[in-house]
Amino acid sequence: MKEQLLKLKEEALNQLKECSGNADIEKIRVQYLGKKGELTLILRSMGSLSEEERPEMGKLANEVRAVIEEEIKAIKEEITAKENQKNAKSEIIDITMPGRIPEIGRRHPLIQVKEELESVFMRMGYDVVSGPEIDTVGNNFDDLNAPYDHPSRDRSDTFYVSDDLVLRTQTSPMQIRVMKEGKLPIRMVSTGRTFRFDDVDDTHSPMFHQMECLVVDKGVTLANLKDSIDQFVKELFGSNMKTRFRPHNFPFTEPSAEVDVSCHACMGEGCPTCHGTGWSMELLGCGMVHPNVLRNCGIDPEIYSGYAFGMGIDRVTMVKYGIPNIRLLFENDVRFLKQF
Numbered sequence: 001m002k003e004q005l006l007k008l009k010e011e012a013l014n015q016l017k018e019c020s021g022n023a024d025i026e027k028i029r030v031q032y033l034g035k036k037g038e039l040t041l042i043l044r045s046m047g048s049l050s051e052e053e054r055p056e057m058g059k060l061a062n063e064v065r066a067v068i069e070e071e072i073k074a075i076k077e078e079i080t081a082k083e084n085q086k087n088a089k090s091e092i093i094d095i096t097m098p099g100r101i102p103e104i105g106r107r108h109p110l111i112q113v114k115e116e117l118e119s120v121f122m123r124m125g126y127d128v129v130s131g132p133e134i135d136t137v138g139n140n141f142d143d144l145n146a147p148y149d150h151p152s153r154d155r156s157d158t159f160y161v162s163d164d165l166v167l168r169t170q171t172s173p174m175q176i177r178v179m180k181e182g183k184l185p186i187r188m189v190s191t192g193r194t195f196r197f198d199d200v201d202d203t204h205s206p207m208f209h210q211m212e213c214l215v216v217d218k219g220v221t222l223a224n225l226k227d228s229i230d231q232f233v234k235e236l237f238g239s240n241m242k243t244r245f246r247p248h249n250f251p252f253t254e255p256s257a258e259v260d261v262s263c264h265a266c267m268g269e270g271c272p273t274c275h276g277t278g279w280s281m282e283l284l285g286c287g288m289v290h291p292n293v294l295r296n297c298g299i300d301p302e303i304y305s306g307y308a309f310g311m312g313i314d315r316v317t318m319v320k321y322g323i324p325n326i327r328l329l330f331e332n333d334v335r336f337l338k339q340f
């Protein structure tokens with residue numbers, strides 16, 4: 001029996017050495033130490049031993065059990081430690097790795113300029129209002145003093161939705177809407193989309209953006225208009241920007257002018273960008289509100305006067321950021337937009 005026990009011990013220990021997982025160990029434990037295990041069977045047959053042999057064999061059998069149990073415990077610990085190490089390696093945090101930078105959206109350059117313009121005028125005490133992109137022919141033309149035969153009303157220039165509705169060709173109908181509300185005095189700006197039957201080229205798009213400004217009060221003069229435009233140009237582009245007024249014609253203003261600003265590239269010195277003139281192309285159209293327009297809106301031109309101007313936001317954005325082609329503003333290539 002002694003030999004049987006020692007052999008069993010050796011076999012069990014050898015088998016345990018080969019183990020690679022907890023399932024293997026459990027199988028061996030059951031094989032040797034389980035209820036019907038080999039060691040248990042040997043212990044059960046102890047009854048057939050003599051009185052003298054029994055305690056010795058009992059002691060040996062217990063030792064063998066203890067050795068096997070201990071070995072099982074040690075191997076289990078070893079396996080658990082190995083698994084922990086493996087997990088730790090796969091879960092390791094490398095604090096030297098660069099972080100993942102989340103992609104944060106940003107506002108389109110046109111929207112940035114629009115908001116900047118609005119905030120300049122809000123600081124100067126103007127209301128910011130908005131209105132529809134489809135407006136009546138009356139608001140877009142008639143009440144703005146553009147007679148039936150005015151060229152801008154031609155179907156080759158304007159998108160007609162029906163005989164009396166158009167995609168607005170300018171933000172100027174906002175003047176009519178605000179004046180017809182009847183609240184005086186008026187100091188407002190309004191930005192938004194405008195539409196014209198233009199082919200796309202470097203500086204034209206059938207959809208573009210404008211900002212309209214209207215002031216109506218008692219005693220408003222051309223001097224107020226010039227001063228306001230001068231102030232806002234300096235706020236927007238910098239204090240060394242100069243403005244130049246050139247006589248022009250618009251149906252809804254009298255007198256009317258176009259305004260140029262100093263060339264962005266040379267600040268008025270004269271360079272190839274401005275063809276040596278020192279002035280960049282016109283920034284806006286403006287003038288004193290025509291008495292007919294005031295009358296059309298129920299305002300007495302003998303008591304009230306006003307000034308107005310309209311400006312292309314796309315053009316301002318292009319001048320401000322040196323963007324050579326208007327298409328870039330509408331293609332929405334993320335590589336382009338990311339620069340602003």
Ligand code: DAH
Nearest residue numbers: 170253285286287308309310
């Ligand atoms: N609406 C004109 C245009 O689209 C621009 C303009 C000129 C607006 C003179 C005005 C103004 O308010 O007074 O060309």
